[in-house]
Amino acid sequence: MSVEGYELRRIGQHGVVIVPAEVDATNSGEVRRALLAAASQDLPILIIDMSGTTFCDSTGVQAIVAAYRQAAANGTGLRLVATAALPILTVIGVDQLIPIYPDLEAALAARP
């Protein structure tokens, strides 16, 4: 199952989902569904790519937390790529939960 507009890309053992440029209450529902679907695929590693995300409000962060819980239940390791969205992820403490990388290459290269 996947959500339209949110393709789950496979790179080797890793799955990658790209988050839109802006995430707020108007689209966080679909982001949440897309992330949950991706986190339910029994992938060893899922990378949430927010490198193109310039605005993410707290509903977006909550979607990520929901994905984290789903991934943890499935034994999937979660990684985040974020630059502009980093401040809010840090304030809410997501960085304590999920490792955050500056770009996709670093997230792919990281050791589990």
Next chain:
Amino acid sequence: MGPASRAGLEDRLRDIQAITDAALSRLDDRELLAELLERTRAILQADTAAVLLLDFASGELIATAAAGLEEEVRQGVRIPVGRGFAGRIAAGHKPVILDRVDHTTVRNPILLAKGIRALIGVPLIAGGKVIGVLHVGSQTPREFNGADVELLQLAADRAATAVHSLMTQDDRIAAQALQRSLLPFALPAADGAEMAVRYVPGEGAVGGDWYDAFTLPSGQLGIVIGDVTGSGLQAAVIMGRMRSTLRAYALETSDPAEVLSKLDRKMQHFEPGAVATVAYAVFDPGMDRARICSAGHYPPVIASPSQPAGLADIPPGLLIGAAPGAARQVATVHISPGTLMCFYTDGLIERRGRPIDHSLALLCQAVTAQDPDAACASVMAAMVGGAPAQDDIAVLMFRRQPSRR
């Protein structure tokens, strides 16, 4: 279709429209449904009409209103989606016509006992989702046709819109009432502390923002600001539980990190799936020092009479409900006389198209060490202006009383 029957159909449509509109203005969904059912039954020259509404929690259709089939409502008939006549309509999202009614085609024994010989039913759809089923029955054998389906679907659409808006409205009114009842009626008096608040419900559904301020037996002052994920009644209910839980733990220990850890553990056990951000500050009796712990909440802004405002240096902590056993740290903030602290929820600063750090900088510019009520007014003017708030906004200003000259 000939002109005569077209005129006849238009008459019928007008009837239905008039009924729904008249009933709508009274804002009572049961009356509205009752009237609509009576009229639908008459127009289709049928014997029974009934509405079953979907209970999302159980996935069952519950008989809610009926004409000529009142037993269904009085006996609380429940039909699982996908089963029986009404259940098939809800599952398939489309009309079903039955010209043979027996235990192989219907699940509800009342329909059989009532001697119903033919049935026609359509889904009630609102916001793209099935919210119920409307069906009409005849005690004499007959074949319902496509024109009957169209009429019934029209009645169902009007009913669905009305029911949906009333349900949403009920939910909203209940959430607002609950939220109002949970926010403190008056801020507590604490020696040396001055406080003011603003609370603006969002334009969308009411959410789970809250603030709280209370004195403790030790003479300490507790200030809480929080935001439960989601909106509507569900978020408001969880907010209420978190508020009273936090107060209970605040009486047990004056360590804000311990209070939030216990709150987190309680929420994860009893409200799995609930997610919230909370900041909790405990002020010493002299108001010269506060110990603050944040669970994923934005740090307060601090402005002293001698220094420009800035974000309090508080270690970010994981939000409530995310993962078990999160480590929580406390920051100690020293407060000189006249220093102001601004606690707020994300609705104040989050705007699409504006990066968070930019918003936080704007907020810091707007906060100055002044009377708390005046500070609330300046911050709301700077951050909200005349734009309607999409999300709830809660702001609590604390100031340590300036020293007398």
